[in-house]
Each structure stands twice: as structure tokens, then as C-alpha cells.
Amino acid sequence: MRSDAATTGVITVRVNQRPVRIVNGASVAVAVLAAQSACRISVTGENRAPLCGMGTCFECRVTIDGKAHQRGCQITCIEGMEIRCDE
Amino acid sequence: MSNGSATSADVAVIGGGPAGIAGAVTAAESERDVVLIDDNAKPGGQIWRRSIENQNSQHAAFWFERLAKSRVRVVSGSRVIHAERGELQVETDDSISRLRFEKLILATGARELFLPFPGWTLPNVVGSGGLQALVKSGLDVAKKRVVVAGTGPLLLAVAAYLCAHGAEVVCICEQAPMSTLTNFAGTMLRFPAKISEAVKLRLASRKTSYLTNAWPVAAIGGERLESVRISDNGRLREIPCDYLACGFHLVPNTELAQLLGCQLSDEFVATDDYQQTSMGKVYCAGEPTGIGGMELSILEGRIAGHAATNKKDEASRLFTERARYRKLALAMEKTFRLRHELKELASEDTLVCRCEDVTLGRVRKHTSWKAAKLHTRCGMGPCQGRVCGAAARFLFGWNVAASRPPVFPARCSSLAEVSSQVHGGSQ
Amino acid sequence: MKSSLDVLIAGAGIVGAACALELARAKMRVAIVDRSFPASGATGASMGHIVAMDDSEAQFALTRYSQVLWHELRDALPSTIEFDRCGTIWLACDDEELAEARRKHAYYRERGVAAEILDSAAVHDAEPNLKTPMAGGLLVEGDAVVYPPAATAYFLERAAALGATVILDRSVRKLGGSQALLDDGTVISADKLINAAGCCAPELAEGIQVKPRKGHLVITDRYPGMIRHQLVELGYLKSAHSVTADSVAFNLQPRKTGQILIGSSRQYGAMDERVDTEMVSRMLHRAFEFVPKLESLSAIRVWTGFRPATPDSLPLIGPWEKDPSVLLATGHEGLGITTSLATAKLIRAHIDGSEPAIPLAPYLPSRHILAEIHA
Numbered sequence: 067m068r069s070d071a072a073t074t075g076v077i078t079v080r081v082n083q084r085p086v087r088i089v090n091g092a093s094v095a096v097a098v099l100a101a102q103s104a105c106r107i108s109v110t111g112e113n114r115a116p117l118c119g120m121g122t123c124f125e126c127r128v129t130i131d132g133k134a135h136q137r138g139c140q141i142t143c144i145e146g147m148e149i150r151c152d153e
Numbered sequence: 154m155s156n157g158s159a160t161s162a163d164v165a166v167i168g169g170g171p172a173g174i175a176g177a178v179t180a181a182e183s184e185r186d187v188v189l190i191d192d193n194a195k196p197g198g199q200i201w202r203r204s205i206e207n208q209n210s211q212h213a214a215f216w217f218e219r220l221a222k223s224r225v226r227v228v229s230g231s232r233v234i235h236a237e238r239g240e241l242q243v244e245t246d247d248s249i250s251r252l253r254f255e256k257l258i259l260a261t262g263a264r265e266l267f268l269p270f271p272g273w274t275l276p277n278v279v280g281s282g283g284l285q286a287l288v289k290s291g292l293d294v295a296k297k298r299v300v301v302a303g304t305g306p307l308l309l310a311v312a313a314y315l316c317a318h319g320a321e322v323v324c325i326c327e328q329a330p331m332s333t334l335t336n337f338a339g340t341m342l343r344f345p346a347k348i349s350e351a352v353k354l355r356l357a358s359r360k361t362s363y364l365t366n367a368w369p370v371a372a373i374g375g376e377r378l379e380s381v382r383i384s385d386n387g388r389l390r391e392i393p394c395d396y397l398a399c400g401f402h403l404v405p406n407t408e409l410a411q412l413l414g415c416q417l418s419d420e421f422v423a424t425d426d427y428q429q430t431s432m433g434k435v436y437c438a439g440e441p442t443g444i445g446g447m448e449l450s451i452l453e454g455r456i457a458g459h460a461a462t463n464k465k466d467e468a469s470r471l472f473t474e475r476a477r478y479r480k481l482a483l484a485m486e487k488t489f490r491l492r493h494e495l496k497e498l499a500s501e502d503t504l505v506c507r508c509e510d511v512t513l514g515r516v517r518k519h520t521s522w523k524a525a526k527l528h529t530r531c532g533m534g535p536c537q538g539r540v541c542g543a544a545a546r547f548l549f550g551w552n553v554a555a556s557r558p559p560v561f562p563a564r565c566s567s568l569a570e571v572s573s574q575v576h577g578g579s580q
Numbered sequence: 581m582k583s584s585l586d587v588l589i590a591g592a593g594i595v596g597a598a599c600a601l602e603l604a605r606a607k608m609r610v611a612i613v614d615r616s617f618p619a620s621g622a623t624g625a626s627m628g629h630i631v632a633m634d635d636s637e638a639q640f641a642l643t644r645y646s647q648v649l650w651h652e653l654r655d656a657l658p659s660t661i662e663f664d665r666c667g668t669i670w671l672a673c674d675d676e677e678l679a680e681a682r683r684k685h686a687y688y689r690e691r692g693v694a695a696e697i698l699d700s701a702a703v704h705d706a707e708p709n710l711k712t713p714m715a716g717g718l719l720v721e722g723d724a725v726v727y728p729p730a731a732t733a734y735f736l737e738r739a740a741a742l743g744a745t746v747i748l749d750r751s752v753r754k755l756g757g758s759q760a761l762l763d764d765g766t767v768i769s770a771d772k773l774i775n776a777a778g779c780c781a782p783e784l785a786e787g788i789q790v791k792p793r794k795g796h797l798v799i800t801d802r803y804p805g806m807i808r809h810q811l812v813e814l815g816y817l818k819s820a821h822s823v824t825a826d827s828v829a830f831n832l833q834p835r836k837t838g839q840i841l842i843g844s845s846r847q848y849g850a851m852d853e854r855v856d857t858e859m860v861s862r863m864l865h866r867a868f869e870f871v872p873k874l875e876s877l878s879a880i881r882v883w884t885g886f887r888p889a890t891p892d893s894l895p896l897i898g899p900w901e902k903d904p905s906v907l908l909a910t911g912h913e914g915l916g917i918t919t920s921l922a923t924a925k926l927i928r929a930h931i932d933g934s935e936p937a938i939p940l941a942p943y944l945p946s947r948h949i950l951a952e953i954h955a
Contacts, residue, residue: 088291090205091205091291092205092292093287093290095287096287096290096291097291099287100293103276103376103377104276104376104377108274108510109508109509109837112274112510113275113276113376113377114274114276114507115276115279115377116279116283116287117267117278117280117283117507117540118264118265118267118279118280118282118283118286119279119282119283119285119286119287119290120199120264120282120286121192122264122536122539122540123267123507123536123539123540124508124534124536124562125507133876134801134803134878135562135801135802135878139290140193141246142194235857237857519617520617523617524617524618524620527617527619527620527624527729528617528618528619528729528733533799534880535801535878535880537880537881557855557882557883558855558857558882559879559882562801562878562880563879564875564876564877564878564879565800565864565874565875565876565877565878565879566868566875568798568857568860568861568864568879568882569861569865569868569875570861571857571858
């Protein structure tokens with residue numbers, strides 16, 4: 067959680083049904099990383115987290131409000147978002 | 154979902170980084186109708202990416218203000234997934250639309266080159282620009298130990314940024330040897346602004362050791378990264394850390410240019426003095442024409458903006474300055490050329506394709522990218538070869554050119570939407 | 581003078597590769613040549629279904645025989661081939677199509693193919709994401725799906741292990757008179773030459789009626805469980821039949837990866853590899869009519885391929901009347917993956933003079949002459 071003066075508030079989203087408090091304006095990928103170490107499990111079972119941070123590597127794919135394969139690093143958290151990802 | 158709507162513009166600019174913003178603003182000076190399409194929530198691209206704190210560099214602030222004051226229509230959160238017959242197909246999170254253009258300026262930027270090495274797929278092994286982007290998007294790195302590795306001045310910039318956000322940057326590993334760096338310092342004397350930039354960056358990260366002749370050989374950890382083994386002037390040592398930020402050069406984003414039929418020169422989009430590509434209506438500015446940094450991108454964007462609006466004289470006035478920056482870019486490229494040892498880091502069972510988990514051993518049985526793709530599925534995942542293809546090109550020298558739509562994964566409904574123009578059979 | 585080789589095969593697609601393996605198993609001295617890498621033609625672009633088709637007795641005989649061969653082979657196949665006995669459901673949208681489904685059902689049952697009529701409730705139960713209401717369908721549980729490039733590579737590997745020579749990145753310029761002339765000037769002699777060059781077959785055998793029939797495919801990201809069987813509309817064959825018109829037909833395939841392969845389209849004309857967005861649009865719209873959820877799925881890739889098609893929709897298998905040393909093994913249109921194994925068996929039987937499991941006559945290249953004679 068950020069504590070510098072520029073914080074513009076804290077919001078809550080849910081990652082795999084667990085509430086996660088995150089600074090307002092944070093991306094979904096960052097919210098997931100605040101909750102667990104991985105965004106997704108690879109096809110051979112490896113933990114994966116964002117690599118490129120800019121929407122080209124697709125390692126940060128999660129399901130947001132029911133829509134699968136959303137790039138978490140490209141999407142800003144909104145209060146109440148339901149994020150599902152591999153655990 | 155709003156589907157099938159179509160608009161038009163005199164000049165469409167794709168990519169909201171320095172080149173795109175400069176190009177759009179410049180083109181708009183001529184009273185033409187200019188649209189700037191960008192995939193992020195706000196323009197800025199990578200180097201001017203907005204952070205939650207919304208602090209901008211001087212350059213960025215200057216150009217954001219010009220953009221705001223201009224007549225440019227900014228369309229954010231939008232990806233161009235296809236282009237044909239003078240039309241772009243633009244997808245957002247909930248719509249698909251078409252944009253007809255008279256002239257097009259491609260300012261699609263570049264992405265980081267990721268080199269496979271043992272452990273590179275562990276969580277918290279990130280791109281150097283990638284880690285910066287994540288911090289800008291809210292990642293808290295206060296008191297986190299970070300190793301920054303790779304090549305080029307960008308490493309210093311990233312290290313300084315991370316320090317400013319509370320990270321402990323343990324060391325910077327520059328793969329180039331010291332001798333080539335000191336030669337480069339001589340070149341930098343012709344660019345005073347750049348020197349103070351570099352010195353400032355170095356001072357900011359003074360608790361950080363700056364190693365040359367150094368590169369990561371393995372990332373170690375269980376659930377996530379725990380330490381990095383580096384080769385430091387021939388000596389191997391292990392550094393416990395929370396993040397490894399790797400910056401090994403940039404790869405130009407030329408997929409859309411290729412789809413449009415623009416000729417490539419090596420892996421870059423070929424352009425003439427006026428930034429025009431081999432396809433008459435299409436211009437290209439910035440990193441896709443050659444990696445050269447922010448100032449060069451801005452210049453090329455301005456030239457393209459003038460050229461696309463028939464202001465060739467104005468464009469040509471910028472040629473001299475562009476030549477200076479291109480010379481610097483060339484010097485940078487020579488100095489920071491990737492050494493051959495980096496091609497040998499990966500072992501047989503190191504993954505090359507992260508989407509489909511394909512190992513180096515399987516990929517290198519083949520003699521071409523096409524064959525490797527078909528037979529191992531390397532490059533067939535959602536990244537469409539952006540990570541593994543670039544790695545394969547570096548490792549094997551393969552031609553990884555690709556030119557099929559969609560440029561990015563797109564909804565099936567978007568692919569199904571077709572222009573009424575097509576039925577007319579025009580052009 | 582006897583050649584050092586018994587057989588030279590031009591074309592390392594799945595048909596050529598299957599022939600190489602079958603003939604190497606028969607202890608023949610085999611060489612196989614491809615202008616590029618294995619499966620780089622139609623095989624690499626194909627859907628990979630293994631299906632018993634009832635378009636004609638001859639087509640049924642070939643596909644059914646071959647399907648049985650695939651099942652016999654399945655336990656030996658490496659996992660890279662992703663053999664998946666997912667079955668096919670032929671979908672009936674209305675009573676007329678349901679009647680057609682019943683006809684097919686009877687046809688299959690009479691010939692020993694397991695098939696089951698599904699009523700509306702059963703078809704929706706089997707595939708919950710189908711648009712309601714479907715009238716019903718026909719489940720053919722023995723149909724399967726494979727990943728064709730892996731199968732091709734496997735056949736070649738096994739053939740090479742049995743002594744076959746595999747020559748890649750070499751074009752065959754001339755094929756005839758027990759000789760193959762390669763693009764680097766090499767001349768290879770072989771008693772028998774097999775033209776398995778797919779859409780390029782006419783370049784090596786002048787006058788044979790094989791024309792490219794362009795198809796498009798779209799593959800999605802992973803959505804495991806969204807569909808469970810291969811799904812085909814009963815109108816599929818109408819599309820496959822049309823000799824001139826551009827057509828689309830609904831065809832969906834679940835892959836073991838959880839990705840969904842969406843097809844199919846057919847167009848005659850020049851071999852233009854570029855994606856035709858209008859055809860893709862038509863094909864997708866047809867697919868949405870059956871599985872509306874497809875609309876919101878993420879599509880990763882779109883590609884094209886060219887099926888080698890003949891005027892009567894049956895492949896050319898057997899001796900070429902213009903050259904006694906040449907055998908044709910081409911023109912499989914959309915059934916090359918399925919019939920690759922049977923084609924290899926038929927070719928072998930012809931070469932070694934043994935009795936083929938099914939009559940070769942319907943697939944003989946010379947049948948067009950016979951047709952003209954009888955016309």
C-alpha cells in the first residue's frame with residue numbers, strides 16, 4: 067500500500083473472492099500481485115507474473131467481472147471489481 | 154456494444170508516445186482533421202507513461218500541453234487490429250469501429266527484448282521498462298531489493314526511478330565492456346544535455362554498484378524470484394533480491410506496418426527522408442524505423458506530421474537535427490551491442506515460448522521460425538510471437554516477420570465486423 | 581539397371597509422410613523430398629479432424645477404413661499429436677435437417693459406425709453453449725481430432741528410423757520415368773515415384789485435375805469445456821460440393837489445449853494466401869448462429885490454407901496413366917488428415933501387388949478416362 071502524499075485514496079477489489087485494498091488508479095495486475103505471487107499458471111504449471119508491463123507479453127491475463135483473458139496491466143482497478151485468476 | 158460505426162480523418166496517427174504525439178500535433182497545425190489512436194488509458198506511450206502520481210518530465214509536460222491545446226482528436230483505450238483498403242479497424246474493450254484515413258502515421262513504438270535464461274519465467278523477473286510501468290501503475294517497491302540488468306542508458310534511468318520510489322537497487326549490470334563505454338562517453342560530449350542526464354541518474358543511484366561486463370546467468374527461486382546469479386567480469390556470484398529488471402534493447406513494433414505492406418529494412422520499417430514508407434499513404438516515425446530514443450522520435454514525428462500534410466519545406470528544416478540524433482543512436486547501437494555470451498545463457502530446457510511453454514531444445518531442432526511455430530507451437534499463443542519471436546531472432550537469426558490480422562488478439566465479434574466498403578468492391 | 585531406391589515420394593505433407601512410413605515398414609528403400617519443411621502445405625493449415633464421411637460410398641469406404649487405422653494406431657501416438665476422440669455432433673436446426681440426420685444415422689449404422697440420434701434436449705445437454713433451440717443432432721462418437729504437423733513429423737521420424745531418407749528444402753522439378761530431378765540438379769532414381777505434392781501436384785504431373793480450394797480458420801484463446809465435441813452443420817456437405825461458389829459452413833473443433841478452432845470456408849481461385857476479411861466475417865457470423873458465446877471470445881490467430889481439390893471430390897490414388905513409374909497420392913480436399921493412413925495402405929498394396937482392404941478403383945487417376953468412355 068502506498069503511503070506517500072500523492073495517494074488519492076484506497077479502493078477495494080476482490081481477487082479470487084478475497085478483498086484486496088489497493089491505491090486508487092492501480093492496475094489490475096498490481097492488485098493481483100498485492101494478493102498473491104502469480105497472475106496465472108502456465109500450461110506446464112509454472113507461476114507467472116507480468117513481464118513486460120505494457121500489454122505485449124500476455125502473462126498478466128486474468129478474468130475480470132466474468133470476462134476471461136483480460137490483460138491486467140492494461141486495465142485500471144474499479145471499486146468492487148471481481149478478479150479471478152489461477153492460484 | 155457499439156459495432157460497425159465508421160468515421161474518417163485526414164491524418165490518422167497510431168501510437169500515443171513521443172513520436173505519435175509530436176506527429177499528431179504537427180499535422181494538426183495545418184488545419185487538417187487529425188486523430189490519434191492509442192491503446193493505453195492516456196497518451197504517453199512507454200517513456201511518458203502516466204503514473205498514479207501524475208508527475209511528468211519537462212518534455213512530456215510540454216508535449217501533453219500542446220496536445221491538449223491542439224485540434225487532435227485523441228482516442229484512447231483503442232487497439233488497431235487490422236488495416237486494409239485505407240481503413241483501420243479499431244477495437245476497444247466494448248466496441249469495434251472503422252476509421253478511414255487519407256494519410257497514416259505509424260508511431261507504434263517498441264517493446265523490450267527478453268532474453269531467455271534459466272529462471273527467467275519466475276514471477277518478479279520483469280522488463281526494466283516493465284518494472285517502471287508497474288510502479289507507475291501502483292506497484293509498491295519501497296524497501297524491495299532490485300537488480301537492474303541489461304544494457305544501455307535506460308538502465309540508469311530505470312534505476313534512478315526505482316530509487317526515487319524507495320527501492321534498494323543493489324546493482325546495475327551492464328553487459329557492455331568498460332572500454333566501449335568510455336568510447337561512447339566521448340560521443341556524448343556532443344550532446345551536453347544527455348551528459349547531465351546521465352550524471353544525474355548516476356548520482357541518484359550512488360548506493361548502487363554499477364558493474365560492466367556483467368549480466369544475469371540465472372534467476373533462482375521457488376514461487377517467485379529469490380536471487381539472481383550474475384556473471385561479473387567472469388566471476389559468478391549470487392545476489393539475493395526481490396526483483397530483477399532486465400533491459401536488453403528494444404524490438405520495434407512493426408506488425409501493423411507489415412500488414413499494410415510496408416517494406417522492412419532488417420527488422421525496421423524502411424522510410425525515406427520524409428518518413429514515408431514504401432506504401433504511399435503511410436508514414437512511420439520513432440522506434441519502428443530504428444531505435445533512437447525520445448528526442449529522435451519527436452523529431453521524426455514532427456517530420457512525418459509535416460510531410461503528411463504537404464509541408465515538405467518545414468519537414469526538411471528538421472533534417473539536420475535528425476541526422477545528429479541518428480548519429481548518436483548509431484553510436485549507442487554500436488556501444489551497447491549484445492555480446493554473444495547472451496546467446497548461450499539458455500539451456501535445453503529453458504523456455505523460449507512462455508505462452509505455450511516450449512523449450513529451447515525443442516525450438517532449435519528447426520531451421521526456420523515458420524517450421525518451429527508449426528511444429529512446436531512456439532509463437533502461436535496470445536503474444537503472437539512478440540516475446541519468443543524476438544528471442545528466436547536474436548538467438549538464431551531467424552526471420553520472424555509476420556503479417557496476418559489480427560494485429561492483437563481481438564474478439565471474434567470484432568473480426569466478424571466487415572466494412573460496407575468491402576461489399577462495394579471499391580479500390 | 582535397377583534403381584537404388586524402391587520409392588521416391590514428392591511431398592512431405594501427412595499423405596507423403598504416411599506413405600513413407602508404410603512403405604518403409606514394408607522394407608522398401610524409400611526417399612521423401614519436400615521443398616520446405618514437413619507439413620508446410622495444406623497439412624499445416626488443416627483442422628486435423630478424423631471423420632467418417634458419407635458423401636458417397638467411395639468416400640465413406642476410404643474415410644472409414646482410415647479412421648479405423650487411426651484408432652489402431654492411437655496408443656502408439658506421442659502426446660504431441662493430441663489425439664482426442666471427442667466425437668462429432670452433426671447439428672440439425674429444423675425438422676428437415678433432423679430427417680437428414682436420421683438418414684445419416686441409418687447409413688452409418690448399416691455400415692458398423694457407432695452413431696446415435698440426439699433429440700433437442702440431448703443435444704443441448706451434450707453442448708450447453710449451443711443456441712437454443714436445436715432440433716437435434718447425430719452423435720458420431722468415433723470421430724477424433726489430431727494435431728497434423730505433429731503426426732506428420734512422427735510418421736517421418738518413424739520412417740527415417742526404418743531407413744527412409746528425408747530430404748527437406750529441396751524442390752522436385754521433374755517427376756517421371758523413374759527419376760526425380762531436384763532443384764539443385766540432383767537426379768534420384770527410384771522404381772516408383774509417388775506424387776504426394778498436394779496443390780503442387782499438377783506441376784509434376786501435367787494435366788491432372790487438382791485445384792487449390794482456399795480455406796480460412798480462426799483459433800481462439802483457451803476456453804476449456806466451452807464445447808466438447810466437434811460440431812458440424814448438416815449443410816456442410818452442400819458447401820463442400822459447390823464447385824464454383826465461395827461458401828462457408830459451420831464447423832467448430834475443440835482442441836486439447838482448450839482452444840476452439842472455427843471454420844470453415846471454401847473458395848476456388850488463385851493461391852492468394854492473404855486473409856480475406858469478408859470470408860472470415862461470413863464464416864464467423866455462421867458460427868455465431870450456432871454458438872453465440874463465440875462472439876465475445878478472444879481470437880488469437882487467423883490463417884488460410886489450400887486444400888487440393890478434384891472435380892469429383894475423391895482423391896487421386898494409384899498409377900498415373902501417363903507414366904507407369906508414377907503413382908498419385910493427392911487431391912484429398914478436406915479429408916487428407918483422415919485418409920492419409922488408408923492412402924498409404926492402398927499405395928503399398930498397389931506396389932507390392934497384394935489385395936487392398938478396400939477397392940482402389942474409385943480413386944484411380946484413370947477414372948476420368950473411364951468416365952468419359954462411359955459418358
